[in-house]
Amino acid sequence: MIDQPGWDLLADLRLLLEFHFMQNALVVGTLVALLAGAVGYFVVLRGQSFAAHMLSQVGFPGAAAGVLLHVSPVIGLVVFCVVAALGISATGRNLDAGRRSESAAVGSILAFALGLGLLFFRLYRGSVQGVYGFLFGTILGITDRDVTVSLFATVVTLAVLAVIARPLIFASVDADVAEARGVPVRAVSITFLLLVALSVAVTVQVIGTLLIFALLVAPGAAALQLTARPWLGLTLTIALSLVFTWSGLAVAYFSGYPVGFFITSLAFASYGLIRMASFARARLIPA
Amino acid sequence: MIAAAAFSLNPAADAQAMLAFDFMRNAFIAGSCIALASGLVGYFVVLRNQVFTTDALGHVAFTGGLGGLLIGVDLLAGLFASCVAVALLMGSLGGRGRGRDVAIGTVFAWVLGVGVLFLSLYTSAAGTNNSVVGISVLFGSIFGLQATQTLVAAVAGLAASGALLVVARPLLFVSLDPDVAVSRGVPVRLVAAVFMILVAITVAEAVQAVGALLVLGLMVTPAAIAQSLTSRPYLALAMSAAIATSAVWVGLTLAFWFPYPASFFITSIAFLGYLATRVAAFGSRS
Numbered sequence: 001m002i003d004q005p006g007w008d009l010l011a012d013l014r015l016l017l018e019f020h021f022m023q024n025a026l027v028v029g030t031l032v033a034l035l036a037g038a039v040g041y042f043v044v045l046r047g048q049s050f051a052a053h054m055l056s057q058v059g060f061p062g063a064a065a066g067v068l069l070h071v072s073p074v075i076g077l078v079v080f081c082v083v084a085a086l087g088i089s090a091t092g093r094n095l096d097a098g099r100r101s102e103s104a105a106v107g108s109i110l111a112f113a114l115g116l117g118l119l120f121f122r123l124y125r126g127s128v129q130g131v132y133g134f135l136f137g138t139i140l141g142i143t144d145r146d147v148t149v150s151l152f153a154t155v156v157t158l159a160v161l162a163v164i165a166r167p168l169i170f171a172s173v174d175a176d177v178a179e180a181r182g183v184p185v186r187a188v189s190i191t192f193l194l195l196v197a198l199s200v201a202v203t204v205q206v207i208g209t210l211l212i213f214a215l216l217v218a219p220g221a222a223a224l225q226l227t228a229r230p231w232l233g234l235t236l237t238i239a240l241s242l243v244f245t246w247s248g249l250a251v252a253y254f255s256g257y258p259v260g261f262f263i264t265s266l267a268f269a270s271y272g273l274i275r276m277a278s279f280a281r282a283r284l285i286p287a
Numbered sequence: 288m289i290a291a292a293a294f295s296l297n298p299a300a301d302a303q304a305m306l307a308f309d310f311m312r313n314a315f316i317a318g319s320c321i322a323l324a325s326g327l328v329g330y331f332v333v334l335r336n337q338v339f340t341t342d343a344l345g346h347v348a349f350t351g352g353l354g355g356l357l358i359g360v361d362l363l364a365g366l367f368a369s370c371v372a373v374a375l376l377m378g379s380l381g382g383r384g385r386g387r388d389v390a391i392g393t394v395f396a397w398v399l400g401v402g403v404l405f406l407s408l409y410t411s412a413a414g415t416n417n418s419v420v421g422i423s424v425l426f427g428s429i430f431g432l433q434a435t436q437t438l439v440a441a442v443a444g445l446a447a448s449g450a451l452l453v454v455a456r457p458l459l460f461v462s463l464d465p466d467v468a469v470s471r472g473v474p475v476r477l478v479a480a481v482f483m484i485l486v487a488i489t490v491a492e493a494v495q496a497v498g499a500l501l502v503l504g505l506m507v508t509p510a511a512i513a514q515s516l517t518s519r520p521y522l523a524l525a526m527s528a529a530i531a532t533s534a535v536w537v538g539l540t541l542a543f544w545f546p547y548p549a550s551f552f553i554t555s556i557a558f559l560g561y562l563a564t565r566v567a568a569f570g571s572r573s
Contacts, residue, residue, distance in 0.1 A: 049389055103338040104511035108561050110342075111497075111504030115554035118426050122548055128422055135425070136403045210346075210500075211403075214396035221389045258407050264400030271393050 037241030044220035064120035137208035320444030326531030350402035374487035427498030504554030
């Protein structure tokens with residue numbers, strides 16, 4: 001993109017941090033990776049990948065509404081995602097149950113939400129690049145205010161997650177026993193969905209509404225293939241997510257191609273490799 | 288869109304003013320055929336619980352269409368080829384139980400990521416202001432259809448509708464009671480494969496009308512409305528097609544007179560209809 005990277009890693013790093021937009025992108029990218037890793041592990045553990053998918057798509061009209069009303073897109077994202085999370089909780093049913101009428105309902109809502117996002121962008125007369133930015137992520141155009149809002153959302157989310165982590169694991173692994181032991185299962189699951197909403201709102205800025213699934217779900221799924229121990233799995237998920245995001249940002253910066261492509265490719269490749277490895281192990285080493 | 292004549296309360300004059308434009312006539316011809324196929328095929332998509340397959344095919348269509356442009360063949364050829372190929376692949380992998388949503392989701396997030404790469408490669412290679420291409424694939428460009436594209440859309444839409452009506456009886460049987468269908472000698476696998484190809488063709492069609500991201504609004508929402516209104520299959524099938532067609536007609540008309548995107552109007556009208564039936568169903572139950 002600007003200068004060619006060499007084998008001197010330190011010089012490359014200096015090149016990477018030369019511009020202010022890239023510093024912002026790396027700060028937000030790191031926050032995104034921390035959040036997506038921590039929350040994503042539980043998303044996979046609880047089998048709520050579809051709810052995460054839905055929340056991220058609702059983020060598109062949210063971001064567009066934020067731009068339209070001249071507040072930060074992050075604020076629009078947070079509002080829309082939180083409302084959607086409350087809506088999902090209020091129906092009281094498990095979205096991932098995959099019942100026919102519910103998947104039709106969700107599909108209808110998704111199409112409508114994306115159509116609404118298109119309308120908002122037309123009303124704003126936003127640029128084509130702006131639409132692409134929210135759909136697929138961008139490393140340009142992350143403002144200082146976005147960094148502040150993201151930092152705040154990350155700290156709040158991680159703090160709340162740390163508080164509810166133990167009951168959340170308990171409730172995710174065995175909801176009935178947890179309930180009998182006095183864990184407020186419903187409150188914990190609603191809180192968790194709100195956390196997913198906040199993380200999606202922050203993550204969309206880097207990787208975009210359509211590609212968020214890769215960062216939110218693939219590291220967690222890969223970690224769960226490797227270990228069944230919750231804390232180790234959680235750490236592994238965050239580590240994978242950090243590696244994906246940092247390398248994706250760096251490669252995108254030097255090559256000039258979209259960051260979303262590199263992050264999703266890394267996530268997909270690692271997930272595929274780990275799936276193949278565990279498949280091969282199960283075949284070759286009989287239990 | 289471009290309202291040359293002022294809107295009046297005389298519907299005949301309005302229709303005349305609207306259809307005086309070539310692009311409006313093309314949009315209505317193509318839109319009707321696409322809506323017919325979407326409504327008919329969509330009914331079985333909902334009945335067979337394949338909403339997410341359809342969503343995934345929409346994602347494939349985006350990457351396929353841009354890939355077609357990138358290697359220099361037509362956008363349409365890329366759309367149709369990629370959708371049919373992936374539909375056959377998914378059909379042959381078949382249903383292997385639950386827990387696949389993570390795998391499918393990761394694959395299709397990656398497919399979209401590849402689409403983004405194609406988009407950026409195509410935009411930078413062509414040099415000119417081509418970045419609108421991506422938006423029109425994602426959100427549809429029904430007012431931009433040329434005469435040949437209209438012809439292809441109309442023929443493919445009518446052919447898909449006709450083929451669906453031919454397999455409708457065995458397909459209904461297979462969808463409602465696969466075990467009995469097998470024992471009665473219905474070629475279940477063949478019927479399922481034919482249906483997947485029809486879904487792929489219809490998705491590739493619907494992408495032109497409402498775009499890759501809003502495919503569900505035309506294929507699933509009308510069918511969901513029809514299913515909540517009646518449980519009689521053939522009636523629901525006809526209603527689904529009728530609802531999809533009217534959503535497209537009303538959406539195109541609104542988009543002509545008001546300066547907002549057609550795909551927004553089409554999906555919103557379908558969604559409002561869906562909300563209304565849900566509220567009515569809820570009211571009659573309590």
